[in-house]
Amino acid sequence: MTDATANTPADPKPKPKTSLLAADARTNARNAAEKRFQYFGLAAIAAGAFFLVVLVFAILSNGLPAFKQAVVKMDFTLTQAQFDEAESATLKTKVYTGYFISALEQKLQAEGVTAQFDAKAIDRILGKVGGQMRGFYRENPDKIGQEISFELPAASRVDRYLKGGFTRADLTSDNRFFHQSDFDLVDALKDAGIVRSAFNWTFITGVDTGVDNAGGAGIGASVLGSFLMMLVVLCLALPIGVAASIYLEEFAPKNRFTDFIEVNISNLAAVPSIVFGILGLAVFIQFMHLPQSAPLVGGLVLTLMTLPTIIISTRASLKSVPPSIRDAALGVGASKMQSVFHHVLPLAAPGILTGTIIGLAQALGETAPLLLIGMVGFIARYPDSFLGGFEGPNSAMPAQIYNWASRSDVVFTEKAWGGIIILLAFLLTMNIIAIILRRRFERRW
Amino acid sequence: MYDIPNTNRDAAVESNEVKFKCTDCQVYYGDTHAIKDVSCDLRDRTVTAFIGPSGCGKSTFLRCLNRMNDTIDVARVQGSFLLDGEDIYDKKVDPVQLRAKVGMVFQKPNPFPKSIYDNVAYGPRIHGLAKNKAELDDIVEKALRRGAIWNEVKDRLDAPGTGLSGGQQQRLCIARAVATEPEVLLMDEPCSALDPIATSQVEELIDELRENFSVVIVTHSMQQAARVSQKTAFFHLGNLVEFGDTNQIFTNPQDSRTESYITGRIG
Ligand SMILES: Nc1ncnc2c1ncn2[C@@H]1O[C@H](COP(=O)(O)OP(=O)(O)OP(=O)(O)O)[C@@H](O)[C@H]1O
Numbered sequence: 230m231t232d233a234t235a236n237t238p239a240d241p242k243p244k245p246k247t248s249l250l251a252a253d254a255r256t257n258a259r260n261a262a263e264k265r266f267q268y269f270g271l272a273a274i275a276a277g278a279f280f281l282v283v284l285v286f287a288i289l290s291n292g293l294p295a296f297k298q299a300v301v302k303m304d305f306t307l308t309q310a311q312f313d314e315a316e317s318a319t320l321k322t323k324v325y326t327g328y329f330i331s332a333l334e335q336k337l338q339a340e341g342v343t344a345q346f347d348a349k350a351i352d353r354i355l356g357k358v359g360g361q362m363r364g365f366y367r368e369n370p371d372k373i374g375q376e377i378s379f380e381l382p383a384a385s386r387v388d389r390y391l392k393g394g395f396t397r398a399d400l401t402s403d404n405r406f407f408h409q410s411d412f413d414l415v416d417a418l419k420d421a422g423i424v425r426s427a428f429n430w431t432f433i434t435g436v437d438t439g440v441d442n443a444g445g446a447g448i449g450a451s452v453l454g455s456f457l458m459m460l461v462v463l464c465l466a467l468p469i470g471v472a473a474s475i476y477l478e479e480f481a482p483k484n485r486f487t488d489f490i491e492v493n494i495s496n497l498a499a500v501p502s503i504v505f506g507i508l509g510l511a512v513f514i515q516f517m518h519l520p521q522s523a524p525l526v527g528g529l530v531l532t533l534m535t536l537p538t539i540i541i542s543t544r545a546s547l548k549s550v551p552p553s554i555r556d557a558a559l560g561v562g563a564s565k566m567q568s569v570f571h572h573v574l575p576l577a578a579p580g581i582l583t584g585t586i587i588g589l590a591q592a593l594g595e596t597a598p599l600l601l602i603g604m605v606g607f608i609a610r611y612p613d614s615f616l617g618g619f620e621g622p623n624s625a626m627p628a629q630i631y632n633w634a635s636r637s638d639v640v641f642t643e644k645a646w647g648g649i650i651i652l653l654a655f656l657l658t659m660n661i662i663a664i665i666l667r668r669r670f671e672r673r674w
Numbered sequence: 675m676y677d678i679p680n681t682n683r684d685a686a687v688e689s690n691e692v693k694f695k696c697t698d699c700q701v702y703y704g705d706t707h708a709i710k711d712v713s714c715d716l717r718d719r720t721v722t723a724f725i726g727p728s729g730c731g732k733s734t735f736l737r738c739l740n741r742m743n744d745t746i747d748v749a750r751v752q753g754s755f756l757l758d759g760e761d762i763y764d765k766k767v768d769p770v771q772l773r774a775k776v777g778m779v780f781q782k783p784n785p786f787p788k789s790i791y792d793n794v795a796y797g798p799r800i801h802g803l804a805k806n807k808a809e810l811d812d813i814v815e816k817a818l819r820r821g822a823i824w825n826e827v828k829d830r831l832d833a834p835g836t837g838l839s840g841g842q843q844q845r846l847c848i849a850r851a852v853a854t855e856p857e858v859l860l861m862d863e864p865c866s867a868l869d870p871i872a873t874s875q876v877e878e879l880i881d882e883l884r885e886n887f888s889v890v891i892v893t894h895s896m897q898q899a900a901r902v903s904q905k906t907a908f909f910h911l912g913n914l915v916e917f918g919d920t921n922q923i924f925t926n927p928q929d930s931r932t933e934s935y936i937t938g939r940i941g
């Protein structure tokens with residue numbers, strides 16, 4: 230083409246010869262635009278990364294202390310005579326406290342640390358030592374006479390003093406919770422290695438507590454609640470969602486009715502979750518009389534919420550399977566269903582799994598619908614049995630976090646941040662599982 | 675042009691029995707009238723070639739013969755298609771059963787993303803053609819040999835079918851189609867991605883298949899049509915312009931459009 234026109238003598242304006250070494254104005258402008266776009270993209274990523282770093286820093290610095298707990302570590306031996314004496318006394322726990330204090334004095338003397346204290350101060354610092362010891366020995370009478378290494382949680386003010394959240398200046402005057410002199414005692418006990426910071430297992434395995442034992446509150450029961458709900462969601466949303474998508478994508482005739490359904494599913498995915506919550510309240514609790522605050526109901530509500538996500542991602546991955554595969558299967562005489570289940574579904578599986586896990590992760594972090602069906606209650610004990618856990622009252626991780634964050638005691642604020650770390654750890658794990666599954670399935674061919 | 679040795683082809687079995695009787699066939703894609711008033715009789719144990727310019731409806735007509743057009747929502751098929759005297763578009767006919775009898779090789783190679791073995795074994799498995807693993811192995815080997823690909827893949831039957839070259843994939847698809855022992859084999863440009871050697875192997879296969887089956891092949895190569903087929907149908911803009919003995923079509927075409935096409939003036 231160009232050759233032909235260049236050779237035509239009648240060509241009015243012969244194309245001027247240009248050098249490849251010198252960029253022309255258009256090329257310069259184009260390159261500049263490309264550069265600008267790249268810088269813009271870089272800036273966007275940098276901003277995103279910055280916010281992420283700030284977020285992670287804030288969460289970790291506020292939440293990590295929740296995983297630490299000041300404990301009192303004491304090696305202690307109780308003789309049978311002491312046990313009998315204490316159990317026959319009127320104020321039994323007081324006797325136990327006395328034993329503990331004398332053991333503590335001996336230990337401090339051995340370490341060469343001098344400290345002044347009385348039973349009241351011990352109660353303020355260690356909480357109800359006597360009660361805890363009595364409980365232990367009554368449950369384990371065989372341990373009498375043996376040396377037991379006790380690790381008892383210290384009072385929440387001691388905990389916060391060691392973490393730096395509570396200082397001498399914060400205590401304007403002695404009160405029934407703490408005295409100015411207690412700071413010296415704690416320092417002395419810390420030097421002697423009796424008070425120290427340990428990993429707070431109670432936070433992970435424990436249940437919710439009231440203000441009197443704020444430090445002992447744990448997220449365990451709500452983790453169980455969340456887990457039970459996720460089981461319900463997985464068992465309902467995955468089969469229903471995949472079956473609905475396969476029907477819509479592969480079998481349903483394309484007509485107005487299916488178009489209508491399709492539009493509605495897309496719209497459902499955008500419905501605010503609180504709407505599902507109020508729907509669950511009206512249908513499952515008020516109409517069907519399912520128990521309030523139960524993970525079963527929570528799971529049902531979250532199933533409704535997750536279904537559109539699963540259906541949309543499943544349909545997208547079914548669509549992305551090339552039609553020639555379906556033709557190939559039909560061409561050798563496979564039925565529609567065989568072609569779907571033998572060929573299309575395995576190819577779509579990674580996409581379906583990823584979509585499902587992302588849907589589950591969304592459901593795991595959902596709080597609003599749970600507020601409406603009453604899953605924010607105060608859950609002070611684990612359910613009695615696994616199946617009973619579905620219908621007994623329980624909370625969920627995000628609801629528990631919300632609940633803690635709205636309490637006035639700062640200890641609970643710390644717990645809320647710690648809970649966020651656990652929630653994020655679960656979400657991260659689920660996403661990693663999604664990535665691994667996707668890799669595993671895709672690498673097969 | 676490249677004449678292939680080995681042929682007692684024209685002397686081979688030829689039948690006058692009609693396998694497929696198509697009358698007044700119309701195909702519409704929405705408002706597009708893709709096949710217009712086509713009537714033709716395809717004989718048993720005969721290779722019929724469909725030739726014609728691109729977009730004239732060869733594939734469309736071929737797909738009518740095993741009801742693959744059912745899968746296209748906008749496609750409407752009218753007319754009667756009798757396979758051994760039975761209307762394949764009858765309400766009582768299950769297209770799945772039909773497709774087991776009328777196999778197809780598609781224009782673009784489309785192996786399953788499974789192993790080579792599973793690709794070929796899939797049809798026999800779902801139709802229950804093999805009683806045990808040894809029988810299935812036999813069927814697979816025979817099919818791969820017929821598809822002229824056995825020597826290349828016999829050491830890697832577990833390798834994915836999608837990892838083969840384009841031409842190998844197409845031969846794998848041919849092997850997959852013959853593995854179910856269809857009565858009619860529809861081949862849509864099976865050789866468009868093959869080199870001359872593989873092409874001649876596939877042509878030999880077609881010739882061999884003719885002993886038992888009726889084969890319909892769509893091709894853009896005049897030489898191929900002349901070499902492998904006994905009957906040739908020339909399509910143009912959705913019409914069946916001419917249908918007759920291959921010899922006659924290529925030496926003495928009745929229609930001026932056929933003549934222009936085979937001499938290279940339209941297409
Ligand atoms: N799925 C479809 N939807 C709509 N129109 C189609 C579809 N498939 C084919 N057509 C139309 O039908 C006509 C015939 O197409 P067909 O594929 O049968 O041509 P062909 O003869 O096989 O061509 P080629 O030699 O290029 O393969 C074309 O005009 C094409 O645009």
Ligand SMILES: [Mg+2]
Binds near residue numbers: 732733734781862
């Ligand atoms: Mg075609």
